[in-house]
Amino acid sequence: MSGQNWSIVIAPSTTRGGPASFTPDLMGAVTGAPLEAGNADIISWNNLTSFRHQPVALDPDGQPLSEADARNQKLYLSDPIEPNRSSSPGFVTTALTTGDVLVINYRCAFHRDEQGTIRVFNT
Amino acid sequence: MKMRRPLFAVLAVGLVAAGAAAQPATCPPPAANDFVKVPELVSSGGKLKGTIIAVEQQQCISVRVPPTLQTSSSAAVWHPQIVRTMRGVGADGPPVPPNTYPYPLPGPTLRARVGDLVEITFLNQINPNRFPYSIDQAEKPGGGCDQTSLYPGTGKYADKFPNCFHGSSTVNLHFHGTHVNPNSTGDNVFAEIRPFPRATTPPFGPVMNRDLQNWFDNQFFPACEQQLTPSNPLRQWPFVWSDLPQQYRDYQMALLQAYDTMTGLKLWETNAGQIAQGVWPQYWLGAYPYCYRIPEYKGPGFPPKLPENVISAPEGMDHSNMTLPRALMMGQAPGTHWYHAHKHGSTAIDVGNGMTGAFIIEGQYDDDLNAFYGKNWTRSQPVIIIQQIDVGPNLERGGGGLDAKTKQPLGQDSGPSFSVNGRLAPLLRMAPNEVQLWRIINSSQRGGVYLEGPPAGFHWRQTAQDGVQFSGANYKDDSNVDGTIYLAAGNRADLLVMAPPKTTGKSFVSFLAQNLVDPTEHTLLLPDGTLRFKKNPLLSVLVIGTPATGNAAKFIDKVPSFPAFLTDIMPGDVQGTKSLVFKSEYPGNKDVAPQTGAPPPALHTIDNEPFNGKVGQTVRLNTVEEWKISNETYGTLIAHPFHIHVNPFQVVEVFAPNEEVKDPTGAFVRRYVFDRAALKVKGQCYLNPKDPTTWKPCDSGKSPRPGNSPNYVWYDVFPIPSGALATDAAGNPIIDPSTNEQLKVAGYFKMRSRFVDYSGFYVLHCHILGHEDRGMLEIVQVTPLEPPFVHH
Numbered sequence: 001m002s003g004q005n006w007s008i009v010i011a012p013s014t015t016r017g018g019p020a021s022f023t024p025d026l027m028g029a030v031t032g033a034p035l036e037a038g039n040a041d042i043i044s045w046n047n048l049t050s051f052r053h054q055p056v057a058l059d060p061d062g063q064p065l066s067e068a069d070a071r072n073q074k075l076y077l078s079d080p081i082e083p084n085r086s087s088s089p090g091f092v093t094t095a096l097t098t099g100d101v102l103v104i105n106y107r108c109a110f111h112r113d114e115q116g117t118i119r120v121f122n123t
Numbered sequence: 124m125k126m127r128r129p130l131f132a133v134l135a136v137g138l139v140a141a142g143a144a145a146q147p148a149t150c151p152p153p154a155a156n157d158f159v160k161v162p163e164l165v166s167s168g169g170k171l172k173g174t175i176i177a178v179e180q181q182q183c184i185s186v187r188v189p190p191t192l193q194t195s196s197s198a199a200v201w202h203p204q205i206v207r208t209m210r211g212v213g214a215d216g217p218p219v220p221p222n223t224y225p226y227p228l229p230g231p232t233l234r235a236r237v238g239d240l241v242e243i244t245f246l247n248q249i250n251p252n253r254f255p256y257s258i259d260q261a262e263k264p265g266g267g268c269d270q271t272s273l274y275p276g277t278g279k280y281a282d283k284f285p286n287c288f289h290g291s292s293t294v295n296l297h298f299h300g301t302h303v304n305p306n307s308t309g310d311n312v313f314a315e316i317r318p319f320p321r322a323t324t325p326p327f328g329p330v331m332n333r334d335l336q337n338w339f340d341n342q343f344f345p346a347c348e349q350q351l352t353p354s355n356p357l358r359q360w361p362f363v364w365s366d367l368p369q370q371y372r373d374y375q376m377a378l379l380q381a382y383d384t385m386t387g388l389k390l391w392e393t394n395a396g397q398i399a400q401g402v403w404p405q406y407w408l409g410a411y412p413y414c415y416r417i418p419e420y421k422g423p424g425f426p427p428k429l430p431e432n433v434i435s436a437p438e439g440m441d442h443s444n445m446t447l448p449r450a451l452m453m454g455q456a457p458g459t460h461w462y463h464a465h466k467h468g469s470t471a472i473d474v475g476n477g478m479t480g481a482f483i484i485e486g487q488y489d490d491d492l493n494a495f496y497g498k499n500w501t502r503s504q505p506v507i508i509i510q511q512i513d514v515g516p517n518l519e520r521g522g523g524g525l526d527a528k529t530k531q532p533l534g535q536d537s538g539p540s541f542s543v544n545g546r547l548a549p550l551l552r553m554a555p556n557e558v559q560l561w562r563i564i565n566s567s568q569r570g571g572v573y574l575e576g577p578p579a580g581f582h583w584r585q586t587a588q589d590g591v592q593f594s595g596a597n598y599k600d601d602s603n604v605d606g607t608i609y610l611a612a613g614n615r616a617d618l619l620v621m622a623p624p625k626t627t628g629k630s631f632v633s634f635l636a637q638n639l640v641d642p643t644e645h646t647l648l649l650p651d652g653t654l655r656f657k658k659n660p661l662l663s664v665l666v667i668g669t670p671a672t673g674n675a676a677k678f679i680d681k682v683p684s685f686p687a688f689l690t691d692i693m694p695g696d697v698q699g700t701k702s703l704v705f706k707s708e709y710p711g712n713k714d715v716a717p718q719t720g721a722p723p724p725a726l727h728t729i730d731n732e733p734f735n736g737k738v739g740q741t742v743r744l745n746t747v748e749e750w751k752i753s754n755e756t757y758g759t760l761i762a763h764p765f766h767i768h769v770n771p772f773q774v775v776e777v778f779a780p781n782e783e784v785k786d787p788t789g790a791f792v793r794r795y796v797f798d799r800a801a802l803k804v805k806g807q808c809y810l811n812p813k814d815p816t817t818w819k820p821c822d823s824g825k826s827p828r829p830g831n832s833p834n835y836v837w838y839d840v841f842p843i844p845s846g847a848l849a850t851d852a853a854g855n856p857i858i859d860p861s862t863n864e865q866l867k868v869a870g871y872f873k874m875r876s877r878f879v880d881y882s883g884f885y886v887l888h889c890h891i892l893g894h895e896d897r898g899m900l901e902i903v904q905v906t907p908l909e910p911p912f913v914h915h
Contacts, residue, residue, distance in 0.1 A: 003472060088256035092520045
């Protein structure tokens with residue numbers, strides 16, 4: 001699959017004060033499930049909460065990449081997303097040329113307990 | 124009469140169910156692939172009244188794998204994708220089983236009759252947050268192109284506002300092929316309708332005033348009916364802001380002011396300035412009422428005799444004088460027309476998503492066909508809406524070039540595969556010998572549909588082009604017997620198709636089509652000798668059942684009565700001329716885009732300039748002009764489909780320097796050569812590379828369709844022949860000494876049009892909509908005949 005567009009919902013927690021969740025905007029998707037995408041897909045986030053969020057890719061140690069590192073690695077996911085808005089710029093995936101699945105773990109820059117995963121397949 | 128239609132026809136959105144079993148991000152292909160009849164909104168009592176809702180929907184969309192050129196081994200993989208679509212209230216599509224995604228479906232087919240009043244409530248319920256930030260930021264300083272990690276790019280090849288993809292949640296409707304008022308609530312493509320605001324609590328639906336439909340149904344549309352009477356078809360109403368219901372005006376002002384506060388834009392301020400000048404405001408939020416009369420020409424004869432009390436009242440200047448009767452110079456041609464989203468910057472995305480639909484305007488054409496084939500026969504015939512369903516332009520994900528590492532194309536060469544009424548190669552049924560009328564609409568965003576001819580055993584005759592019927596001579600011409608059909612993006616064709624005399628059993632017959640942006644490439648071969656642009660099934664036909672007999676098994680002999688106002692435009696009628704140049708320029712292989720390493724995208728211009736928001740062409744009302752439209756695109760062949768709104772045109776001359784003719788062996792050779800040594804086949808013509816006056820068609824003056832002059836064919840979209848690079852007989856470039864580059868010879872066509880009945884602003888553009896969005900667009904102003912002054 002390639003050339004598709006995907007939306008990830010940032011939904012408020014069902015418990016008061018709890019972390020928001022990242023869930024693919026797909027029928028029947030499980031809360032917090034990873035999004036599966038292909039090469040050259042565009043991914044955006046739809047913020048349904050009353051707070052600002054910003055997905056930031058993590059390095060292999062689980063630490064957020066700096067903006068510069070993220071851009072260099074083509075892993076800059078989004079600018080901060082205001083409440084009830086969608087993300088910008090759209091994140092264009094680049095699959096691994098080896099054929100392995102690229103796993104992008106990310107979390108919210110403002111809320112460290114909010115975490116998500118994108119899997120990019122080379123198809 | 125009070126009417127309260129369900130306004131809150133919000134389609135179900137994909138809801139996330141916590142704890143539910145995970146679903147894979149795929150969806151199955153349709154279990155059955157029967158031809159789908161698109162639901163219709165049909166006029167009644169002289170009115171086409173309905174509600175069309177623009178809404179996003181998660182659909183099963185097919186993607187071609189691999190994404191490059193379509194071949195017989197190409198697979199279609201289906202994925203759930205969120206797209207913008209149009210639905211008609213009360214015109215429901217096929218039922219969708221629970222927990223499944225629907226398949227694409229064009230917008231409702233509109234069916235009206237010449238003379239009817241169109242009253243469409245248009246609602247924009249798109250949720251912009253389900254897409255990468257698609258709220259229109261166009262009015263902010265510096266504008267606002269869509270932003271992805273690869274678009275609009277940086278440096279000299281970046282798309283620049285306003286000629287970039289942007290604001291795809293802002294929509295409007297263009298009624299393509301209609302000869303109607305281009306202003307206010309007519310075919311006004313300058314109106315920009317943004318989505319309703321959304322609730323901030325579940326289910327996050329659109330927030331709409333419950334009284335909105337009442338304002339339209341009980342105030343605006345009744346007033347429209349009083350103003351736009353059949354006896355005064357040129358009355359343009361509403362004309363100013365105050366013609367709208369007070370409550371609706373207050374509602375729009377409040378919505379736009381709140382929107383401006385949220386976004387930092389100044390839409391209401393702009394509107395207020397336009398209103399103060401007596402100009403129809405441009406920005407709307409959520410809801411828009413379309414109301415216009417489809418003009419019926421009553422003749423008799425052409426040109427019309429002006430009644431004694433008709434005076435040249437000022438148009439567009441003094442609203443009160445608009446009540447004076449005027450003579451209709453040209454009516455609406457009954458035929459196959461269509462509608463689609465048309466907001467500059469998002470036409471490609473929105474049309475690619477599927478925001479198109481058929482608009483069948485009935486009239487004497489249908490009456491005459493029904494008299495031969497049976498009562499209401501034309502209404503039972505298939506309306507074939509071709510689309511290229513896509514989620515977004517390739518440029519936003521890196522363009523159509525090659526991936527820097529894999530060297531594989533980043534996008535789909537030639538665009539997505541053609542679908543018919545939302546399905547791939549669906550199955551139509553015909554009885555043996557049966558004649559059907561296929562109304563074919565190419566509502567693709569890019570590709571031209573090339574049909575070399577009917578399959579063996581089938582026959583066809585074309586009866587109309589772009590919703591304007593053929594003359595009797597054109598219909599009967601030999602070249603119209605099983606002829607080749609090329610529909611550029613935006614073209615339509617009505618075909619009478621006859622099935623073979625025997626059933627096909629359980630097998631179906633495929634009608635094959637090539638996807639071409641230049642029809643001369645239908646013979647282009649790959650190094651292995653196979654066609655570069657393969658013939659792929661467009662639709663399939665199963666011939667089954669009891670054979671048709673009588674007229675049902677015949678091609679109509681006498682074509683429908685030809686409208687008087689469609690008489691040929693002769694050279695002596697021409698009062699003015701113009702020349703336009705369409706050009707796509709490629710930066711060259713030596714340049715690469717910084718982001719992808721692929722060749723940068725092309726620049727698309729008219730008269731060497733991308734769209735700049737200013738008037739490009741001016742014509743006086745009720746004049747006849749002849750235009751020469753040239754194409755200076757070389758190397759990569761693109762026959763830009765030229766389209767102009769409001770008035771159709773006759774094509775009177777075509778020069779296609781890349782055209783081919785057959786040699787005695789059946790192979791194709793270039794028709795036009797620049798070296799006499801290359802003249803080998805009858806039908807070839809020599810163009811003197813040193814004498815541009817020879818760069819014209821061999822049969823100058825002959826129309827490209829059957830029949831000699833007169834009997835020119837009417838179009839509203841015509842593919843401008845690509846330019847040619849001159850070579851000698853050995854294939855070596857011929858150098859132009861003035862540029863020291865290979866000699867370039869532009870292709871062109873000449874058209875004549877009557878710019879009649881409606882003054883105002885509208886547009887002309889390339890109907891490859893990505894080109895239009897990125898600059899190949901001009902504003903046309905048709906000026907009123909009289910100033911607002913009285914002279915003594």
